[in-house]
Amino acid sequence: MVRKDIIMIRQKELKRLHVIHRVLRGEIRQSEASDILSISERQIRRIVKRIRREGDSGIIHKSRGKESQQETA
Secondary structure (H helix, E strand, C coil): CCCCCCCCCCHHHHHHHHHHHHHHCCCCCHHHHHHHHCCCHHHHHHHHHHHHHHCHHHHCCCCCCCCCCCCCC
């Protein structure tokens, strides 16, 4: 039986995931995706690599849910 996890993502991440899936299917180029998402082609390559490695949950920002490291005065 295939287990599917439920992931909570923000609207911005959902848009990124949709565009990255279009890149993975070959519908658009990475350069077009970078224009759509207003991020660099290098970032697109990194996101594509992470999605291939981790699946859809790879789109979630890695620092989500962690405490900030604010200085203590």
